[in-house]
Amino acid sequence: MVMADSRVVVIKNLSKRFDTLSVLENISLEVTRGENLIVFGRSGQGKSVLLKCIIGLMAPDSGEIFINGQNIGKLKISELNQVRKNIGFLFQSSALYDSMTVNENLSFPLKRHFPDMAQKEIDDKVKYTLELVSLEEAINKMPAELSGGMKKRIGLARSIITDPELMLYDEPTTGLDPITTKEISELILSLQKKLNMTSIVVTHDLICAEIIADRAIFLKDSKIAYEGDIKQLTESNDSFLKNFFSHEILANQNESKKV
Amino acid sequence: MKLTRLKQGKRLTTREYIYNFFATISGLTIFNIEFFKQVFVPPYEISEIKKHMDELGVKTFGIVSVTGFIIGLVLAMQSQPVLARFGASDFLPGMVALSVVRELGPVITALIFAGRVSSGIGAELGSMRVTEQIDAMEVSAVNPFKYLVVTRIIATTMILPILTIYVIIIALLGGYLAVIIVESMNFEYYRTAVVSSIEFGDFIPGVAKTFVFGYIVGLVGSYKGFTAEGGTEGVGKASTTSVVVSSLLILIFDMILVKISLWLWPTLG
Numbered sequence: 214m215v216m217a218d219s220r221v222v223v224i225k226n227l228s229k230r231f232d233t234l235s236v237l238e239n240i241s242l243e244v245t246r247g248e249n250l251i252v253f254g255r256s257g258q259g260k261s262v263l264l265k266c267i268i269g270l271m272a273p274d275s276g277e278i279f280i281n282g283q284n285i286g287k288l289k290i291s292e293l294n295q296v297r298k299n300i301g302f303l304f305q306s307s308a309l310y311d312s313m314t315v316n317e318n319l320s321f322p323l324k325r326h327f328p329d330m331a332q333k334e335i336d337d338k339v340k341y342t343l344e345l346v347s348l349e350e351a352i353n354k355m356p357a358e359l360s361g362g363m364k365k366r367i368g369l370a371r372s373i374i375t376d377p378e379l380m381l382y383d384e385p386t387t388g389l390d391p392i393t394t395k396e397i398s399e400l401i402l403s404l405q406k407k408l409n410m411t412s413i414v415v416t417h418d419l420i421c422a423e424i425i426a427d428r429a430i431f432l433k434d435s436k437i438a439y440e441g442d443i444k445q446l447t448e449s450n451d452s453f454l455k456n457f458f459s460h461e462i463l464a465n466q467n468e469s470k471k472v
Numbered sequence: 473m474k475l476t477r478l479k480q481g482k483r484l485t486t487r488e489y490i491y492n493f494f495a496t497i498s499g500l501t502i503f504n505i506e507f508f509k510q511v512f513v514p515p516y517e518i519s520e521i522k523k524h525m526d527e528l529g530v531k532t533f534g535i536v537s538v539t540g541f542i543i544g545l546v547l548a549m550q551s552q553p554v555l556a557r558f559g560a561s562d563f564l565p566g567m568v569a570l571s572v573v574r575e576l577g578p579v580i581t582a583l584i585f586a587g588r589v590s591s592g593i594g595a596e597l598g599s600m601r602v603t604e605q606i607d608a609m610e611v612s613a614v615n616p617f618k619y620l621v622v623t624r625i626i627a628t629t630m631i632l633p634i635l636t637i638y639v640i641i642i643a644l645l646g647g648y649l650a651v652i653i654v655e656s657m658n659f660e661y662y663r664t665a666v667v668s669s670i671e672f673g674d675f676i677p678g679v680a681k682t683f684v685f686g687y688i689v690g691l692v693g694s695y696k697g698f699t700a701e702g703g704t705e706g707v708g709k710a711s712t713t714s715v716v717v718s719s720l721l722i723l724i725f726d727m728i729l730v731k732i733s734l735w736l737w738p739t740l741g
């Protein structure tokens with residue numbers, strides 16, 4: 214029996230559709246404190262939409278989402294912002310602010326969530342977080358000067374800089390080389406260990422999933438089609454899963470060979 | 473804030489165009505109401521407003537200077553022979569002054585401003601929308617409407633009247649150049665003729681309406697950018713439609729405001 218307070222995210226019967234396209238149907242899901250949950254699914258299956266519903270960027274058509282016991286659909290914007298203070302969100306597209314330097318990008322969430330934080334503390338925090346993603350040298354660059362993989366890592370740094378309790382990662386390692394993928398995955402794992410962070414990680418990447426996953430779900434046809442630990446899914450005899458993961462593995466192996 | 477989505481697509485039917493027309497009007501109205509709901513509520517984001525005003529000034533200073541000067545010059549060159557034919561050459565400075573102050577200065581500055589700034593805001597906010605930067609702000613507890621839209625509308629509303637006064641002065645200098653090409657007239661005489669022909673009732677409505685024009689430019693650009701969808705193509709569309717819609721609205725509101733100012737100061741009609 215799970216204790217009520219150990220459930221960080223509880224989703225009940227969530228449904229979301231766009232016009233005629235049903236993206237999520239009756240999804241129910243619980244994530245406990247300190248757990249790393251992987252969300253698999255083919256492109257266009259609503260993984261990003263699920264994360265955006267959790268943080269309140271998109272409103273579900275029906276169903277409820279609780280974060281630390283608070284029903285986020287019922288909160289006022291100021292209360293929702295209090296909840297968001299403890300959530301980090303890595304956008305699939307990184308979503309760095311084009312008009313700001315890396316430094317300003319990273320300071321932004323700190324300044325906004327913690328208006329009283331001293332400048333010195335902000336600077337230290339920015340420096341420290343950039344070290345975590347090994348991009349200290351990029352501090353004064355503009356996003357347009359960064360490579361795709363660097364953007365991803367800066368996006369990651371920006372999302373973890375507030376030390377959130379709950380992290381939502383939308384494809385944190387897509388487009389990174391296998392070595393950086395490993396480093397980033399290990400970073401996610403160490404954050405979980407060090408801060409007892411809870412994470413929901415959308416990924417296609419098996420290297421990443423194998424390093425960090427405690428549990429995984431697989432979205433298919435708007436539903437959670439499979440659920441279990443990562444071994445159960447990858448070694449399943451189900452023909453669909455076999456097919457999906459064999460392609461993933463091949464793709465990953467090919468990439469590893471290149472390096 | 474619930475907005476009606478515009479119909480998307482490369483080729484729209486007439487019905488869809490009409491639908492989009494009314495959806496845009498309703499969207500602009502909602503944006504307008506939202507602006508007044510939020511503008512007096514802190515945080516005021518003063519530093520953002522200042523930043524935008526700086527940028528807008530720098531962006532438009534060059535182009536309005538050139539245009540203003542040429543407008544004044546051409547207007548005087550065109551009018552000169554006509555007035556001469558009626559033996560009314562003495563009225564030239566006054567005529568140039570009145571046209572520039574009452575109508576040409578405000579409207580042309582506003583149209584150039586719309587072309588340069590509304591499209592810029594549309595593109596900037598549009599690309600922030602489609603690359604999820606606006607969502608990222610929301611996640612960081614920032615009210616993106618306040619931070620991005622309200623600050624820009626305030627900036628455009630404050631900058632355009634200043635630019636207009638500047639353009640009027642430059643255009644009058646252009647007019648002087650046209651005059652001295654044809655006949656000799658000392659500057660002091662020109663200046664006195666200009667100043668004595670302009671009255672309060674000419675100057676105030678002319679400049680006052682540019683507050684409205686500036687507001688329109690900020691509002692339309694922000695609305696189009698903020699609601700952009702569909703990747704880079706959507707950004708391009710946000711940018712071009714901003715110019716079209718804001719220019720059109722400027723001309724429509726000019727008509728309305730001229731009517732109102734003639735009603736307020738009937739003797740000058």
Ligand SMILES: Nc1ncnc2c1ncn2[C@@H]1O[C@H](COP(=O)(O)OP(=O)(O)OP(=O)(O)O)[C@@H](O)[C@H]1O
Nearest residue numbers: 231234236254255256257258259260261262263305
């Ligand atoms: N704002 C939106 N308006 C309309 N449809 C949308 C919107 N956002 C997502 N969709 C649709 O919802 C579906 C799921 O999108 P989503 O981005 O969640 O996919 P995904 O699983 O994250 O895919 P990928 O792995 O490619 O990122 C897609 O078919 C997409 O077209």
Ligand SMILES: [Mg+2]
Nearest residue numbers: 260261305383
């Ligand atoms: Mg996605």
